Amino acid sequence: MVPEFGQFALVLALLLAAAQAVFGLVGAQRLDPRWMGVVRPAVAGHFVLVSAAIGVLIYAFVNFDFSVAYVASNSNSALPTFYRVAAVWGAHEGSLLLWAWMLSLWTLAVAAFSRNLPPHFASRVMGVLGVVSFGFLLFTLYTSNPFDRLPVEQIPADGRDLNPVLQDPALAIHPPLLYMGYVGFAVAYSFACAAMLEGKLDQVWARWTRPWTTLAWCFLSVGIALGSWWAYYELGWGGYWFWDPVENASFMPWLVGTALIHSLAVTEKRGLFKSWTLLLAILAFSLSLLGTFLVRSGVLVSVHSFAADPSRGMFILGFLVLMIGGALILYAWRAPLLKSQAGFEGGAREAFLLYNNIALVLGALVVLIGTLAPLVNEALGKKSISVGPGWFSRLFPYIALALLTLVAIGIHAAWKRGRLGDSRGRLFAGLGAGVIAGLLIVSIGFGPGKWQSALGIVLGCWVIVSSLFDPVDRWRRKLTLPRAVIGMTIAHIGLGVNVIAISTVESYTIERDVAVGVGESVTMGRYAYRFDKLEPVEGPNYDGVRAEITVLRDGQPVTVLHPEKRNYWVQRSTMTEAGIHSKWNMDLFVALGENLGGGRWSLRAQLRPLIDYVWLAAGLMALGGGLAASDRRYRSRQAVESTATSTPTAPAT
């Protein structure tokens, strides 16, 4: 009986989403407080029902209810409880339910924190979110119901187990974080649609939208970083970014989202870039939906695309066309009303933020082209092609380096009348310090590598130094240091650290694939990995072998690594568990290949300098974003005051 409750709750949630959409949008149009009054209770009810549904699915997983098809294909009686819960979003149906739940959570948050917004505006925002919810719930129920039961005679005695690559703590929390980011952009999208429906977009609007967008961006940053980290140690072969379609699908909304939070800053401070900001808000969410489409329809070959069902693809494609197309038509109709009046100098902060936006959108375009070219080609009926990672890794550095230069210079520029010459002192001081620090790192730390890497390290240092001037100056002059400034500084330091780390990893990684027997070793620079022994291991749902590998530095033992080769019983799949030792400046990595015969095994040995800082930097960016989003000026009371002062024309309702 219990799974049917889940399905029932979802159907009710679908109806409430419809109510939320209709009463929210039509009520705002009619300015009818009774209609709009329905919206918040509908949002709350919707959240409760979707939570109940996901609760039921968790219950079914924890209690081994293999009569539910989804549970039977993704769980097993030997699967530990933690992974049984995580298995809820381990495949297609459940992850859609998670998506829907996250959306209901964001909508609830909007409902709770929008009481000081004009009621018709808040009502429109929640109405648009209701449309999105309705579409997703319909999709879930119609094409991918997680509560579908198996016919009695097909109910298995035991489940088919969760895909072993997904049995990992980081992967248990990676999808929820990523989805929080994806779905969070739905809020920015709804704010944009609401502003277009109102035909009015002012600086106050930007102030309301900013914290939501920044928060979504933070989740997305951490989600992407966790996915990359997981790929690094769990896929077993030491890569941290593969330009895989699914990674690209999360990276594109991140790039456009980054552009959006910066464009929103200009809209808030100066009332400029209004239509550009709207377009970015639409794009960020569209790319999130596109990501879902790419992953879920199975049109692209990828480790992640476990679903290969064309009807799902068609539904998402239709939904995508509706959401993007609808918003773009609205945009074409309303954006001309939202002209920005003020001007600015070519060296002002606005200008630099515009250049940075161009660079970020170009970056997203490069990723988009590489990801979609095979699809477009296929649709044109040509011979099947694939775009290698070289496309991305060749072009992306140029964009990243240009972006970094713009950040390092633009960070000093003043609003409106700023000129490059005004901040000459800081520019040269920062550049000097950056070059010295960067060259020191290159020459002392690693020696010559690729020129892009050396440049990346120098520019990264320059960005870090540059971002410190303003807060240090404020601190010395005993001025206030708002969280927005601290947050921005931390996030920009994160960017610098990230680029330094990636440049280093790309240039100075040492990697060897070798065949070794017990007692033999492989040497990399000052390090040697010695293959000491091999022993059997057994886990709750797998068995395998474990190697013991001693790492020596200049002949002195540093650590012992234990890479494993596991055979998961239920799915009869082989998994590589890498052995990794993280030092402050590099990772010592080893993965066990296969038995080559003659007592020898294949081994992948790596030294990856600074790799942990790639993910740590993403954490810094998210931390900075979180601080900035919690800045005092976004909090309720002041928002109300400024609403009252700066928009006296807001219709009283």
Place this chain on the structure above:
Amino acid sequence: MMPRHKRLFMVLGILAGVGLAASLALTAFKDNVMLFYSPTELAAKAPQAAERFRLGGMVEKGSLKKTEGTLDVQFYVTDYKHTVEVKYSGILPDLFREGQGVVAHGRMQGNVFVADEILAKHDEKYMPPEVAKSLKDNPPPPNISAGT
């Protein structure tokens, strides 16, 4: 500077930038696009020796040979009509198995496909879509199971 001149310079600068970016992008694209070939297509019209491409099909049962104690392997990729010999030196992916689908990147050297990358991102039921498609276009004789 007059605003009009300024705008002109900006437009010229943007055009130059776009042109440069486009040419960079085009060369990068040309260098990194790989065509997909099935063994049958390869037999019909082989790509030029220097061209790197994707070869996809099933790993022929019983064809995998390892040189003991080294990373060198050799196997045959087949679509049940034509067969290509593949050589590879490196660690095979966990999911690589005889009788299952595989996609390899590499170049032809004579009649041998020398792979520099082997992909087998699938489980025992799943085939790379391109391989599935090429098997569908050229169905194997009924007495051979496609391994699905």
